[in-house]
């Protein structure tokens with residue numbers, strides 16, 4: 001905890017922005033002058049019938065929670081032959097690359113262990129394309145072809161019959177309508193479950209129609225309650241929900257909140273949707289995707305001529321595996337976001353003037 005901050009350990013049960021207060025589940029009421037909401041999102045385990053019961057049975061796993069993530073590698077180590085199936089749901093998810101990378105890392109592991117010839121690999125996705133950004137989608141399409149990963153698009157997991165090792169999918173058309181169903185057998189099943197806003201936010205006055213905190217996508221200030229800000233996965237900003245995005249948002253929120261507290265109408269810090277997804281594709285390789293609103297490419301390293309971020313790169317693997325965790329624990333968790341600050345400096349050094357800076361920081 002930063003010096004000067006009190007850590008109140010409790011769960012918010014109710015937001016009351018008219019009264020400038022929140023109420024905790026133990027009925028304590030906390031009043032505020034300014035509120036920053038950073039409550040993340042909800043994993044909707046129960047939206048896939050049979051998932052909760054099957055999770056942890058040694059075959060059905062998910063990296064999407066702290067409790068279940070360690071089971072993935074255990075199950076993979078046990079897998080000698082058969083069918084490894086990976087799923088990605090409809091709608092918003094945290095880290096759009098998470099469901100991809102677990103598949104590619106697992107496939108690489110099986111290959112390196114000499115078991116790939118005995119295990120077929122399928123990635124079943126509700127989306128109608130591999131990735132929302134064509135520059136990166138192209139690389140992923142090449143990768144799955146080269147590594148013989150069977151991809152099923154518009155295929156949405158709805159049920160797991162754990163006793164039969166059977167996963168049931170809705171078949172969607174291009175507009176997302178259900179046009180049929182199909183079942184697949186599995187020996188290993190990694191599920192990225194459906195996700196959505198937390199009920200406590202969605203059912204509160206601070207939510208927008210979809211249930212996210214109704215923040216202005218550029219200032220991160222609430223559009224109806226000026227002393228409320230939203231950041232991270234809970235915020236209604238139309239970009240990919242990642243820790244990298246939350247980091248970039250933090251600099252903007254900090255400056256705009258500072259301005260408000262100092263009595264200035266608002267600072268001119270603006271968030272441009274920056275998000276990053278380090279897509280580990282195998283041991284020793286990672287494609288570092290960086291983009292902003294409307295899919296604008298916002299790469300840090302490509303303009304420097306060090307790497308091509310559209311490709312799988314060993315240097316980006318090192319950044320993902322060693323640099324980012326170090327930066328997270330030593331900087332981000334203490335309120336510093338060195339990569340976003342560095343990015344601004346690099347931008348100035350390389351005189352890239354056609355794009356707005358990822359963020360404008362006044363410090």
Ligand SMILES: Cc1cc2nc3c(=O)[nH]c(=O)nc-3n(C[C@H](O)[C@H](O)[C@H](O)COP(=O)(O)OP(=O)(O)OC[C@H]3O[C@@H](n4cnc5c(N)ncnc54)[C@H](O)[C@@H]3O)c2cc1C
Pocket residue numbers: 010011012013038039040041063064065094095098198200231232233234241242243244245246276277278
């Ligand atoms: C498998 C996986 C891989 C990922 N890989 C990457 C990656 O490579 N790069 C990247 O940038 N991002 C990645 N992400 C996404 C990243 O983890 C999230 O986007 C990020 O953690 C969002 O941060 P947040 O603070 O908004 O939400 P969270 O980290 O979810 O934190 C929300 C906090 O709010 C608390 N909370 C919830 N409800 C309440 C309440 N009612 N009252 C009080 N507190 C509450 C929670 O306990 C939690 O501490 C990955 C995610 C997953 C699951």
